[in-house]
Amino acid sequence: MDIYEDIRKGERGAWVSITAYILLSALKLVSGFFFASSALLADGFNNLTDIVASIAVLVGLKISQKPPDSDHAYGHFRAETVAALVASFIMATVGIQVIVDAVRSLAAGEHTEPDIRSAFIALACAVAMGGVYWYNRRLAKQINNQALMAAAKDNLSDALVSIGAAVGIIGAQFGLPWLDGVAALVVGLLICKTAWDIFRQSTHDLTDGFDEKELGDLRSTIARTSGVEGIKDLKARVHGNHVLVDVVIEVDPQLTVTQSHQISDRVEERMRKLRNVMHVHVHIEPKEP
CATH class of the missing domain: 1.20.1510.10 (Cation efflux protein transmembrane domain)
Incomplete structure (x- = not known):
């Protein structure tokens, strides 16, 4: 694009x-x-x-x-x-x-x-x-x-x-x-x-305000991504006509670094399919028992 x-x-x-x-x-x-x-x-x-x-x-x-x-x-x-x-x-x-x-x-x-x-x-x-x-x-x-x-x-x-x-x-x-x-x-x-x-x-x-409904839509999209066990934090801000997303997701603690990274890539890919999402930063943490 x-x-x-x-x-x-x-x-x-x-x-x-x-x-x-x-x-x-x-x-x-x-x-x-x-x-x-x-x-x-x-x-x-x-x-x-x-x-x-x-x-x-x-x-x-x-x-x-x-x-x-x-x-x-x-x-x-x-x-x-x-x-x-x-x-x-x-x-x-x-x-x-x-x-x-x-x-x-x-x-x-x-x-x-x-x-x-x-x-x-x-x-x-x-x-x-x-x-x-x-x-x-x-x-x-x-x-x-x-x-x-x-x-x-x-x-x-x-x-x-x-x-x-x-x-x-x-x-x-x-x-x-x-x-x-x-x-x-x-x-x-x-x-x-x-x-x-x-x-x-x-x-x-x-002032980095962001529509709550749009944030909810982003959360739902991330939550439906394969491998995501939970979302600890999600932030988004408008940059011109585009959106910058920062998210902290939880994954299975038994996964390897490579497997966790693949989940992160899937989240980024799904976010970027939304036309106005320009940048996605994903931080991974192990799912707490």
Whole structure:
């Protein structure tokens, strides 16, 4: 399995997102300004943060392709996670600014009726972003890339944000001009929520957090391996899109060193058949009577 080749494929998805966000953010910001739509402007600023986030993912993917060296024995795969963490701070800053502007506009009673054409632009952008989501989701599943799958989920949330902006704009056409500002507020909150989700997952991974259900699945796989009498300890941590496993197994104390080593090899082989498990360290101890 060429893990670096999969990462290079993931770069394509990042470039698709960057290109789409550049085009759509420019269209939304210009249209939002000329058509006096706060919701469309907020959506455009949301896409600007997505450009930064996608670039961060791209940079992380490139750095993670660097081979192991004396300072990084396991490689540089966590560069993706660090880049996502930085992107979350940038997204949160912009999201807070959008919220502040929307609240200030609502409090001051600055209600303008946006041009109905801005609603059609928002809906067209939602369809385009839905296509980007479909492409990145399919590619992420194909290469089992969690970072790209997270980017795909962000694409989907952006499509939903554009639909929400369109709803606010259309509502303003029916005598509810304040609805456009409310839609901008909701967009700001969604930006902050996305930033929080990325921050929470990134910090969880960087502090060696690991999903308990996945750990249970790993334990079951090891326990079913021929020759394993028990499991004294099992640890796992996320390294980029891959998993590092440390396990202490118990075997029959009457076995020879060679036989015990063969059991260890079987455990490692079964673990590596799980696509995202990159490294397995097995320690063997005799089964206590």
